Amino acid sequence: MLYLGYCRHCGAGLLGLRRCGQGHLLVLCDECDALWQTSDLGQPPQFPPQPDLPCPHCGQSLNGPTAHWASLDEVRQAGWNDALIVGPGGCSAASAT
Ligand SMILES: [Zn+2]
Ligand SMILES: [Zn+2]
Numbered sequence: 001m002l003y004l005g006y007c008r009h010c011g012a013g014l015l016g017l018r019r020c021g022q023g024h025l026l027v028l029c030d031e032c033d034a035l036w037q038t039s040d041l042g043q044p045p046q047f048p049p050q051p052d053l054p055c056p057h058c059g060q061s062l063n064g065p066t067a068h069w070a071s072l073d074e075v076r077q078a079g080w081n082d083a084l085i086v087g088p089g090g091c092s093a094a095s096a097t
Contacts, residue, residue, distance in 0.1 A: 001014070001016045001017075001030070001069040001088075002016065002017045002069065002070060002071070002072060002075065002085045002087070002088055003015050003016045003017065003030075003085070003086065003087050004017070004027060004039065004041065004084050004085060004086060005041075005086050005087075007029040007031060007032060007034055008041065009029065009032055009034040009045055010029060010031050010032035010034070012031045012032075013029035013030045013031025013032055013034075014029070014030050014031075014087075015027050015028070015029055015030075015036075015041070016028050016029075016030050016069050017069060017070040017074075017075055017080075017085070018062055018067060018068075018069060018070065019067065019068055019069070019070040019074050019078075020055035020057070020058060020060045020061075020062055020064075020066070020067050021058075021060045021064060021066030021067055022055065022057070022058040022060055023074075023077075023078070024055050024057040024058060024078075025070055025074065025075065025078035025080060026055065026056075026062070027039060027041065028053070028062060029045070033047065033048070033050070033053060034046070034047060035047065035048055035053070035056070035062075037056055037057075039080055039081065039084050048062070051063060052064070055067075072085070
């Protein structure tokens, strides 16, 4: 899982790059499910309804079978700055699906 650092909300989770089934890229904490729609983590996070975590763009579940942690190629395709990524994998073996 590519991540942008630790979650400022819960302080424990990693901020993973989550891709919904429609290709929208989001920042999702793998512990508390705080969600950012952009890589601007200075903004307050959203908390999508559990347990489906609908994508704020298209409503598809971020826990659904078509959602996954984004690859580096997918991050670049989405036009995000891959320099923000601080880690591949690491301590989060729990790729929650
Ligand atoms: Zn968190
Ligand atoms: Zn979406």
